[in-house]
Each structure stands twice: as C-alpha cells, then as structure tokens.
Amino acid sequence: MRGTVAVVEDDGVLCATIVRVLRLEGFDVAWSAATGSEALRRAAGAIAPDVLILDVALPDTDGRDLLGALRSRGVAAPALLLSARSSVADKVLGFGAGADDYLTKPFAIDELLVRLDVLVRRAPGAVASGFVLDPVRHVVAGPVDSRPLSPTEYRLLAALVSRRGEVVRRASLISSAWPPGSVVQENTLDSYVARLRRALRDVGGRPSIATVRGVGYRLD
Known part of the structure; x- marks a missing residue:
C-alpha cells in the first residue's frame, strides 16, 4: 500500500x-x-x-x-x-x-x-493541541469553555497550530491571517496574539503562545 x-x-x-x-x-x-x-x-x-x-x-x-x-x-x-x-x-x-x-x-x-x-514520506504522528477549532463557526473550544474568534484571530491560531513547536515568523503569520497587500503594524499583530492568549486561557487550553523576540511566535 x-x-x-x-x-x-x-x-x-x-x-x-x-x-x-x-x-x-x-x-x-x-x-x-x-x-x-x-x-x-x-x-x-x-x-x-x-x-x-x-x-x-x-x-x-x-x-x-x-x-x-x-x-x-x-x-x-x-x-x-x-x-x-x-x-x-x-x-x-x-x-x-x-x-x-x-x-x-x-x-x-x-x-x-x-x-x-x-x-x-513526510507523514508524522498525531499531536494533540489541548483545544479544537471549529472552521464553520470560527470558534475555539477547550475543556472549560468556548470562545468565538474573528476570521483573523482564527487564521492566526490555525497557522500556529499547523506548525506547533516551531517558531513562526511574524511575516508568515501576517500573510496567513490578513489579505494579500494588507499593511499590518507590528503592534497590531501583537494585539491579536494577546487576544488569542486570553481566549486559550478562557477555554482552558493547555498550550501557550511564546514570544520569540525579533522573530515571531511559537505555540508550545
């Protein structure tokens, strides 16, 4: 096979x-x-x-x-x-x-x-994230609660989930979550990540989003 x-x-x-x-x-x-x-x-x-x-x-x-x-x-x-x-x-x-x-x-x-x-040939093993994403309603749900996410928040979190354990560069996160050609300020991305941290904390998700200064973010 x-x-x-x-x-x-x-x-x-x-x-x-x-x-x-x-x-x-x-x-x-x-x-x-x-x-x-x-x-x-x-x-x-x-x-x-x-x-x-x-x-x-x-x-x-x-x-x-x-x-x-x-x-x-x-x-x-x-x-x-x-x-x-x-x-x-x-x-x-x-x-x-x-x-x-x-x-x-x-x-x-x-x-x-x-x-x-x-x-x-690249297929890895499964890795649990501690929360689940609903792509239809744009909701993140954990063992404690669920929270709605904006489309931008959803895509930022999905990009981090897809590369969990890796440092995702700021430019890559911006290209994942905003339409092509969007001008996104540094503090705008930081603000969205802060919202995601609060959402994960509220739903009881185990992972945390770590800041790698000068590079980007990592979902641990």
Whole structure:
C-alpha cells in the first residue's frame, strides 16, 4: 500500500474520480467528505491518514480553515490543497495556513499521484493541541469553555497550530491571517496574539503562545 489518504472535495464527480484512482493505484482511502463539517465528523475516531487532500472552496468553510481545525484535533498529516485559484497570493495564503503542497485545477492525475507519494514520506504522528477549532463557526473550544474568534484571530491560531513547536515568523503569520497587500503594524499583530492568549486561557487550553523576540511566535 502506498499510503492512506483522506479526501475533502465538494465536486461529487471529481471526488469520486480521485477516490477511485487512488484505490486503483494502491492507496487506501481512509474517508472522504464534501464539506468541512462532514470532514470533522469522519475524522473523529478514524484511522489517521498519511496525507490530506483538501479543496479550498468548500460550501461551508474555507479548506484552509478546515486544515487548522483538523490540526487542532491531532491530525498532523501533510496537506495538499486543491484550488482553481492559481495566483501567487492564493498559494502564499495556502502555505501560510500550514499546507504542504498546492495543486491548481484542472490537474493531471499522474501529477497528483507523484505529489502524494512525496507527502506520504513526510507523514508524522498525531499531536494533540489541548483545544479544537471549529472552521464553520470560527470558534475555539477547550475543556472549560468556548470562545468565538474573528476570521483573523482564527487564521492566526490555525497557522500556529499547523506548525506547533516551531517558531513562526511574524511575516508568515501576517500573510496567513490578513489579505494579500494588507499593511499590518507590528503592534497590531501583537494585539491579536494577546487576544488569542486570553481566549486559550478562557477555554482552558493547555498550550501557550511564546514570544520569540525579533522573530515571531511559537505555540508550545
């Protein structure tokens, strides 16, 4: 077996084609879903996949937000984003959200298979975050309570979750959470991180956001 894959794609024909081809080519498909909500349900209690394939434009959420939610639930598999958006800015947003690869539609199946083989070799173990993210309602929930997050707060936290234990540079966080071309002051980012620290404390999440002076932040 070449690896285990989970597929989230709302185009039913494309999703069925991907699943069929993967199985024919020796991959095991752990589960597939058409929406972010369905993906979270299917991922719960399922065998952790080696690779995630996530469509960016889902009916109920952005695939990049879904990635952060899956990461917060301990799904640490490398992620390949699928999107019809081919601009550099869109790709930067995808990688900033924690994606490992980005493939624009339409694509050749052979290219998809080669990229999956590379990502399978990177597959790590699961890492629990101590809280979960809801990509539909933009909520962070912990053992004590839950708190709503603004889209910017959500994407900042998702970027940190996706690279937990690593120092994420300030520029990378800004490109993950704000639209391309936004002018974001240093103290604006600091203010948002302070809000996230309060939110994690309020919900009882175990991790803390550490400041690495002159570089960025790290989720411990």
